Amino acid sequence: MAAPSPDPRGVAACLSHAAAETTNIGGRLSHAERLRLAVEILSAYARARRALRRAPIGDAVADLRSRSQSAPRFAGSTPATLDEARRLGRAVTRLLALLPGDTRCLARSLVLTRLLARRGIPAKLVIGARAGPEFLAHAWVEHAGDPVLVPGDESFGRLVEL
Amino acid sequence: MTTPDTVTDTSTLLAAKVNVPQHVVYRSFPSETVVLNLQTGKYHGLNATAGRMLEALERAACVREAAVALSESYERTQELVEQDLCELCRALLERGLIEADGGPQP
Numbered sequence: 001m002a003a004p005s006p007d008p009r010g011v012a013a014c015l016s017h018a019a020a021e022t023t024n025i026g027g028r029l030s031h032a033e034r035l036r037l038a039v040e041i042l043s044a045y046a047r048a049r050r051a052l053r054r055a056p057i058g059d060a061v062a063d064l065r066s067r068s069q070s071a072p073r074f075a076g077s078t079p080a081t082l083d084e085a086r087r088l089g090r091a092v093t094r095l096l097a098l099l100p101g102d103t104r105c106l107a108r109s110l111v112l113t114r115l116l117a118r119r120g121i122p123a124k125l126v127i128g129a130r131a132g133p134e135f136l137a138h139a140w141v142e143h144a145g146d147p148v149l150v151p152g153d154e155s156f157g158r159l160v161e162l
Numbered sequence: 163m164t165t166p167d168t169v170t171d172t173s174t175l176l177a178a179k180v181n182v183p184q185h186v187v188y189r190s191f192p193s194e195t196v197v198l199n200l201q202t203g204k205y206h207g208l209n210a211t212a213g214r215m216l217e218a219l220e221r222a223a224c225v226r227e228a229a230v231a232l233s234e235s236y237e238r239t240q241e242l243v244e245q246d247l248c249e250l251c252r253a254l255l256e257r258g259l260i261e262a263d264g265g266p267q268p
Contacts, residue, residue: 056201131191
């Protein structure tokens with residue numbers, strides 16, 4: 001889990017870098033599209049934090065999905081949707097890692113859940129844990145069973161899929 | 163439904179059916195059982211024995227029935243196991259990790 005860095009220059013650089021990482025299925029994003037994606041990630045992060053403060057995790061996930069305004073564009077799972085989901089996952093990870101506050105795995109997973117829902121890409125948020133040698137909990141996102149964010153290793157057991 | 167306040171009576175608790183609510187998930191590992199309360203976001207750890215007790219409680223029709231099964235496998239008296247089970251149940255009820263239904267109503 002990357003430590004957050006509050007360096008504003010880092011955030012600015014990451015906005016550009018994260019957006020550049022996220023090309024659309026149809027091709028590279030324009031500068032305006034990159035900026036929109038960065039804003040979307042930050043907006044989703046703020047929304048996810050609010051949702052978690054107000055409701056249990058299950059309701060927060062449902063809220064992040066239900067508030068999606070875009071009609072689904074993808075009916076199921078294809079290599080293209082998996083590729084798109086992973087690109088978005090990388091963008092979310094890179095951008096949130098530079099923000100202050102708790103932007104670890106659960107925050108990343110919630111943000112990515114919203115981004116994927118807005119694009120009509122089905123995904124599950126998985127929460128897992130391991131008991132030893134020391135307790136650790138981890139959250140990640142899967143699309144059609146394939147991890148989109150870094151999953152827990154074999155020492156982790158799945159607790160719940162949301 | 164039996165609440166934590168009403169289950170201080172051991173006989174009531176022993177007759178109750180224990181359920182794990184939908185907002186609670188758990189998984190057993192070799193060293194302990196990890197329990198997650200999705201409503202509070204809190205993780206709880208149960209040692210191997212308590213984890214096995216929780217599984218027995220969920221399977222059994224009532225706490226007393228779980229005590230019978232566990233007393234056989236652990237070779238302990240039923241009374242001793244009932245005492246331990248009730249203690250565990252109260253701790254889990256206080257944390258909202260189980261619900262107890264079907265016991266005699268006060």
